[in-house]
Amino acid sequence: MNNTKTAQHISPRLELINISKQYPGCLANDNISLSLMPGEIHALLGENGAGKSTLVKTIYGVVAPDTGQLIWDGKEIEIKSPSTARELGIGMVFQHFSLFETLTVSQNIELCLSKPQLASIGNLAEKIRQLSQEYGLNIDPHRYVHSLSIGERQRVEIMRCLVQSVKLLILDEPTSVLTPQEVSGLFSVLRTLAAEGCSILFISHKLHEVTEICEKATILRGGKVINTCSPAEETSHSIAKMMVGDLAEQEAGYSKKEGTEVRFQIHDLSLSTQHPFGTSLKHINLELKAGEILGIAGVAGNGQDELMAIISGEDSRPVNAHLTMKSQPIGNLKTAIRRQLGMAYVPEERLGRGAVPDMSLTENTLLTHSQGFIKYGLVQWKQLKDYAKQLISDYSVKCHGEFSEAKSLSGGNLQKFIMGREIGQRPDVLICAHPTWGVDVGAALAIHQALLELRDQGAAILLISEDIDELFLLADRMAAVCDGYLSPIVRTQNTNIDQIGQWMAGTFINNQQHDADMLQETTA
Amino acid sequence: MDADFIAQILFSAIKTGTPLLFIALGEVICEKSGVLNLGQEGMMLMGAVVGFLAAYSTGNMAFGVLAAMAMGCVMSLIFGVLVLHLGANQVATGLALTIFGTGLSAFVGSDFVGKTIQGFNPIPIPYLSSIPYLGKILFEHDLLVYLSFIMTVLIMYVANKTRLGLTLKAVGENPNAANAIGIKVLRVRYLAIMFGGAMTGIAGAYMSLVYTPMWAENMTAGRGWIALALVVFASWRVGRIMLGAYLFGLASIMHLVLQGFGWTISTNLLAMLPYVATVFVMVIISADKFKEKLLAPRSLGKPFDPRHMA
Numbered sequence: 124m125n126n127t128k129t130a131q132h133i134s135p136r137l138e139l140i141n142i143s144k145q146y147p148g149c150l151a152n153d154n155i156s157l158s159l160m161p162g163e164i165h166a167l168l169g170e171n172g173a174g175k176s177t178l179v180k181t182i183y184g185v186v187a188p189d190t191g192q193l194i195w196d197g198k199e200i201e202i203k204s205p206s207t208a209r210e211l212g213i214g215m216v217f218q219h220f221s222l223f224e225t226l227t228v229s230q231n232i233e234l235c236l237s238k239p240q241l242a243s244i245g246n247l248a249e250k251i252r253q254l255s256q257e258y259g260l261n262i263d264p265h266r267y268v269h270s271l272s273i274g275e276r277q278r279v280e281i282m283r284c285l286v287q288s289v290k291l292l293i294l295d296e297p298t299s300v301l302t303p304q305e306v307s308g309l310f311s312v313l314r315t316l317a318a319e320g321c322s323i324l325f326i327s328h329k330l331h332e333v334t335e336i337c338e339k340a341t342i343l344r345g346g347k348v349i350n351t352c353s354p355a356e357e358t359s360h361s362i363a364k365m366m367v368g369d370l371a372e373q374e375a376g377y378s379k380k381e382g383t384e385v386r387f388q389i390h391d392l393s394l395s396t397q398h399p400f401g402t403s404l405k406h407i408n409l410e411l412k413a414g415e416i417l418g419i420a421g422v423a424g425n426g427q428d429e430l431m432a433i434i435s436g437e438d439s440r441p442v443n444a445h446l447t448m449k450s451q452p453i454g455n456l457k458t459a460i461r462r463q464l465g466m467a468y469v470p471e472e473r474l475g476r477g478a479v480p481d482m483s484l485t486e487n488t489l490l491t492h493s494q495g496f497i498k499y500g501l502v503q504w505k506q507l508k509d510y511a512k513q514l515i516s517d518y519s520v521k522c523h524g525e526f527s528e529a530k531s532l533s534g535g536n537l538q539k540f541i542m543g544r545e546i547g548q549r550p551d552v553l554i555c556a557h558p559t560w561g562v563d564v565g566a567a568l569a570i571h572q573a574l575l576e577l578r579d580q581g582a583a584i585l586l587i588s589e590d591i592d593e594l595f596l597l598a599d600r601m602a603a604v605c606d607g608y609l610s611p612i613v614r615t616q617n618t619n620i621d622q623i624g625q626w627m628a629g630t631f632i633n634n635q636q637h638d639a640d641m642l643q644e645t646t647a
Numbered sequence: 648m649d650a651d652f653i654a655q656i657l658f659s660a661i662k663t664g665t666p667l668l669f670i671a672l673g674e675v676i677c678e679k680s681g682v683l684n685l686g687q688e689g690m691m692l693m694g695a696v697v698g699f700l701a702a703y704s705t706g707n708m709a710f711g712v713l714a715a716m717a718m719g720c721v722m723s724l725i726f727g728v729l730v731l732h733l734g735a736n737q738v739a740t741g742l743a744l745t746i747f748g749t750g751l752s753a754f755v756g757s758d759f760v761g762k763t764i765q766g767f768n769p770i771p772i773p774y775l776s777s778i779p780y781l782g783k784i785l786f787e788h789d790l791l792v793y794l795s796f797i798m799t800v801l802i803m804y805v806a807n808k809t810r811l812g813l814t815l816k817a818v819g820e821n822p823n824a825a826n827a828i829g830i831k832v833l834r835v836r837y838l839a840i841m842f843g844g845a846m847t848g849i850a851g852a853y854m855s856l857v858y859t860p861m862w863a864e865n866m867t868a869g870r871g872w873i874a875l876a877l878v879v880f881a882s883w884r885v886g887r888i889m890l891g892a893y894l895f896g897l898a899s900i901m902h903l904v905l906q907g908f909g910w911t912i913s914t915n916l917l918a919m920l921p922y923v924a925t926v927f928v929m930v931i932i933s934a935d936k937f938k939e940k941l942l943a944p945r946s947l948g949k950p951f952d953p954r955h956m957a
Contacts, residue, residue, distance in 0.1 A: 205827060205829035206828075209829065221821070221824035223824060224820065224821075225816065226813065226820075234813055235828050
C-alpha cells in the first residue's frame with residue numbers, strides 16, 4: 124500500500140528464482156521460479172504434496188530454502204524468520220489458524236506486532252474497529268477468540284495482516300472452512316486489498332474459485348512448476364489436467380439411489396457439549412436408510428464432532444432410545460458392541476482416533492477387525508499381515524510396508540488406509556467424516572468408488588463433510604448442520620448449492636425454537 | 648483466644664507459607680509457558696544446601712541467597728536441556744531431578760549437618776509495623792518475606808498486563824502458532840524454566856537461612872510437592888497463589904496451634920491437612936469440565952520441537 128509510489132507498478136513485488144528444498148526422501152521444491160506484481164492475485168495450484176506449502180513457508184520465513192534467490196521489491200533478500208517476513212510486509216493466513224483461543228482478538232493481533240509498529244498505531248482496538256469498518260470484516264476487538272466462529276477467526280487472521288500494512292498476503296486454502304456466502308465475502312475483501320496494490324498469493328485446489336478471483340496461476344506438480352497460465356483463458360478441465368498429469372476419469376454423475384428400510388435413526392436428540400469450545404446438539408432427527416448415502420454439510424465446529432461422538436459411542440452418556448440401529452436402541456451400548464452390531468466409523472481425526480500413531484498398520488488393522496483374526500485368544504499374525512498388505516495394495520497406500528507406524532504416513536495415505544479398513548468390515552452402517560480430506564485426486568476416486576460399491580451392497584452411509592462439491596457428488600440425500608441444529612433432509616436432485624449454503628449459515632433455524640433453547644441453556 | 652494470639656498465628660502462617668509462595672510463583676511462570684517441572688523438591692534442597700554453605704563460609708546472608716538462586720538456575724537448566732533440547736518426557740525428567748537433588752544435597756551438605764548460623768533478622772518497617780495487628784502480621788518480617796510480596800505484585804503485573812505475559816500465555820497455549828508468528832518458543836520456555844529455578848532456589852535459601860537457620864538432610868520435607876499442588880489449587884492465578892500459600896502455611900502450623908489449646912489430635916493427621924485441601928480443591932476444579940479446560944495452559948507438559956514444523 125505504502126510502497127506503490129516508489130515501485131511504480133513496474134518491478135515485481137516478489138520474485139522467486141530457482142528455489143529448491145530437499146527433505147529426507149523427498150524433493151519438496153525443485154527449481155521453482157515465480158513472480159508476483161503489486162496488486163496481483165496469483166493462485167498457487169497443485170495437489171497435496173505438490174510443494175505448495177513448502178514454497179509459501181519459504182516465503183514466510185518458516186522454512187529455509189537449500190538453494191535459490193528471493194527478490195523483494197528489486198532487492199535480493201534472505202527471510203530468516205516469520206518476523207523478518209512481517210517486517211517486510213508479508214502476511215500469512217494459515218490453513219490451520221494460528222490464533223490463541225484464550226486471548227482476545229486485540230491481544231492476538233498485538234502479539235504479532237513489533238514494539239515500534241504498536242507505538243505507531245496507538246490505540247490498537249480503535250485501529251481494529253476502523254479497519255474492520257473499512258473492509259467490512261465485522262470484528263469486535265475485545266471478544267475472546269474461543270467464542271468466534273471459524274469464519275470470524277479467519278477474518279481475525281486477515282485483520283492481523285491488515286494492521287501491519289501488508290504488501291503481500293498469502294492465504295493457504297482459505298475457503299476450505301467457509302460457507303459459500305462467507306467465501307464471496309472473503310473474495311470482496313481480497314479484491315479491495317488488491318485494488319490498493321497488495322499482492323495476494325492464493326493457495327487452493329478448488330478450480331472454480333481460482334478462475335473466479337485470480338489473474339494468474341502457477342501450477343505445481345511433484346515440486347516443479349508445470350505451467351503458469353491465466354485462469355480466465357483456461358477451462359477447469361485443462362487446469363485440472365495440468366495439476367494431476369494424466370487426468371483420471373471425470374468424477375461427475377455418479378448414479379443416485381433411493382434407500383430401502385430405515386437402518387439407523389436419531390430421534391429428537393439434544394445434548395449439551397462437554398467441551399468449552401464445543402457446540403451443543405439441539406433436537407436432531409435423522410433417518411438413515413439402507414442403500415443410501417446421507418450427506419451432512421456444515422462448517423467445522425457446528426456440532427459435527429459432537430454428533431459423531433454420540434453416534435459412535437465415544438461420548439458415553441446414555442441416550443438410550445434417542446439412537447436406534449436396525450430397530451434396536453443402541454444409545455446405551457458401548458462402542459465395541461455397536462461395532463459388533465455392524466457399525467463402522469471413520470473419525471475426522473486420523474492420528475489418535477482413527478489410528479494409534481505408534482502402532483504399525485497391521486496392529487491398527489487388528490483394532491477394529493478383532494473377531495476375524497483371533498483364534499483361541501491368540502492373534503493370527505500371518506492372516507492379519509496378509510490382510511493389511513491387501514489393504515495397502517488395494518487402496519494404494521504409500522508406505523514402507525505393513526510394519527510402518529501409522530504416524531509415519533502422510534495424512535492422505537493414512538486416510539486411505541483407514542477408509543479401506545472400515546469399508547473392509549462390510550458394515551451395515553458406516554459413519555464417515557471427511558473421507559477424502561487431504562487425499563489426492565486418484566485416491567479420492569478410489570475411495571468414492573468403494574463407498575458407492577458399499578452403498579450398492581445395501582449399507583447405510585452417513586457422510587459428514589465440509590466439502591460441498593463432494594457431498595453433491597456422492598450423497599443421495601443431504602442436510603446441513605448449523606449451531607447444533609440439523610436442517611431438513613432433502614434429495615440431492617431437489618436442492619442446489621445455494622440452498623445448502625443458506626442452511627449451513629443457519630437460515631432454517633426457527634427463531635422461536637432457538638430462543639427457547641437458549642433460555643433453557645442459560646437457566647440449566 | 649485474643650486478637651494478639653490470632654495475629655501471632657497469622658504472622659507464622661505467612662512465614663511458613665513464604666517458601667511455598669516462592670516456588671509456586673516460579674512454577675506458575677514455568678507452567679504458563681507449557682512446561683511442567685516436577686523437580687521442585689530437588690531444586691529446593693540444592694538451593695537450601697548451597698545457600699547454607701555459601702552463607703556459612705562467607706558469613707554473608709545475601710551471598711547465600713544469590714548462591715541458592717544460581718544453584719536453582721543450574722538445576723533448572725539441566726532440566727531445560729533435557730526436556731526442551733533433547734525432548735525428554737517432562738514428568739519423568741522432573742521426578743529424576745527431585746531424586747538427583749535429594750541425593751546430591753545430602754552428599755554436599757554431609758559435613759555441615761547440625762551447624763547453625765545467625766539467620767536473617769526481622770526488619771520491622773517503620774510506621775507500617777505500628778499499625779495495630781496488621782503491622783504485626785505483615786510488616787515485622789525479614790527481607791525475603793518482603794521480597795516475596797514484591798515478587799507477587801511484579802509477577803501479577805507482568806503476567807496480566809504486559810506483552811511478556813501475553814507471549815508467555817501464547818507459548819503455553821499453542822507453541823506451534825506462537826512459532827508461526829515468530830515467537831522464539833524454546834527461548835521463552837528456557838527463560839521461564841530458569842526463572843522457576845531461581846525462585847525455587849530462593850525458597851531453599853529461605854528454609855536454611857531464615858525458617859530454621861541450619862542444614863539438615865531433606866529439611867524441605869515435601870514443600871516442593873505442596874507448592875506444585877498449590878499452583879493447581881490456585882488454578883494458575885497469581886493472586887490466588889499468594890492466598891493459597893498462606894492458607895497452606897496456616898494448615899501446616901495448625902497442629903502446633905491446636906496443641907496449644909490442649910487438643911490431642913495426632914500431629915500426623917493435622918500435618919496432612921494441606922494435602923487433603925489440595926485433593927479437595929482438585930476435585931472441585933475437575934468437577935467443572937468447562938473451567939478445567941479453560942484454566943490450565945493448553946499445551947502443559949507437551950514437548951515442542953521446532954524442527955517438526957516444516
